[in-house]
Amino acid sequence: MIGHYFDFHQPRDLDEAAALLAAFREDASVLGGGTMLVPSMSANLVCPGHVISLGALRLDEIALDDTHLHIGAMTTYAQLLASPLVARHAPLLAAMAAQVTGGASIVNQGTLGGAASYANPSSDAPGCLAALEAEFELRSSQGVRHVAAREFFIDAFCTARRSDEFLIGIRVPRDTTLVACEYQKYKASASSWPIVTVACSLHRGEQVGVRLAVGAAGRRPAYRRFATDERVLLSPDAFIEHAATSARDLVGEGWSDELADGDYRRAVVPGVVKRHLRILLKGTKT
Structure with a gap:
């Protein structure tokens, strides 16, 4: 039960939502799916004077253009799983959504944009979106600005979103070089947050490349591109190490x-990365 009074706002369009945030700033919280905000308010961890719902803004569209896959901030995990566009153009994202913890209530109500904005280090979305080199669309009364994932996730529970901005969408670059991808997470129990997440992908363009992101182990996602050549696929052990x-x-x-300390998380990273790079590179020796 929420133990404090607040004003609830349900803007009818983006301009109205931006104006509300410009007026209330730090005294406002944005409500997406509500799977994190409502429990936090019930536990008195956050006590906003104003709650601004995005529910009427139709921010759950998934669309494709010449350069990007566009995913609305209010798109649920269930919608990601049901989308043929996500399955084809962002299979790593589909793999992540299929492993979200929490059962039907989280899958059907939790949103990708909400998870990204909350930036809990021990969650699935940040690492996966870093691996996809996603771009975040932030709306304010001054217009829209775009922030790359490497700049969006700043620290634990901290993003580049200003208090007068809200997330309206996530853009994933279209990539014709993708050959294969793997997503997996390690957790203490079936119902717990991850201890480490690993997202990796193999690409063939002018050269062979591997993209690797580790989430949950640190205060923000760790991401790197590795450029290599076909010889690595024939003998990958040194590269994997x-x-x-x-x-x-x-x-x-x-x-x-409460699930694990930082030293333990860092200690298990090399082992889980090795395991999934071997899976990724297996069968690609052509």
Whole structure:
């Protein structure tokens, strides 16, 4: 039960929502699916004077243009899983959505934009979106600005979103070089937050490339592109060792919570990265 009074607003369009945020700023919280905000308010962890719902703004469209896959901020995990556009153009995102913890209530109500905006280190979305090199569309009364994932996730529970902005969409670049991808997470129990997430993909363009993102282990996602050549696919062991060590170093300060401390999370990163790079590179020796 929420134990404090607040004003609830349901703007009818983007301009109205932006005007409300410009007026209330730090005293306002944006309501998406509500799977994190409502429990936080019930526990008195956050006590906004104003709650601004995005429910009437139709921000759940998934669309494709010449350069990007566009995903509305209010798109649920269920919608991601049902979308043929996501399955074809962002299979890594579909794999992540299929593994979201929390059962039907979270899958049907939780939103990708809400998870990204909350920026809980121990969650699925940040690492996956970093691996996809996603771009975030932030709306304010001054217009729209775009922020790359590497700049959007700043720290634990902290993003580049200003208090007068709200997330309206996520753009994933179309990539014709993608060959294969893998997403997996490691957690203490079936119902718990992840301890480490690994998102990796293999690309063939002018050269062979591997993209690797580790989430949950640090205060923000760790991401790196590795450029290599076809010889790595024939004998990948040395590359896998190098990438695993690099991933641990990129994590930096480990993230500690009630599930695991930061030293443990960092210690398991090389092992889980090795495992999934082997899976990724297996069968690609052509």
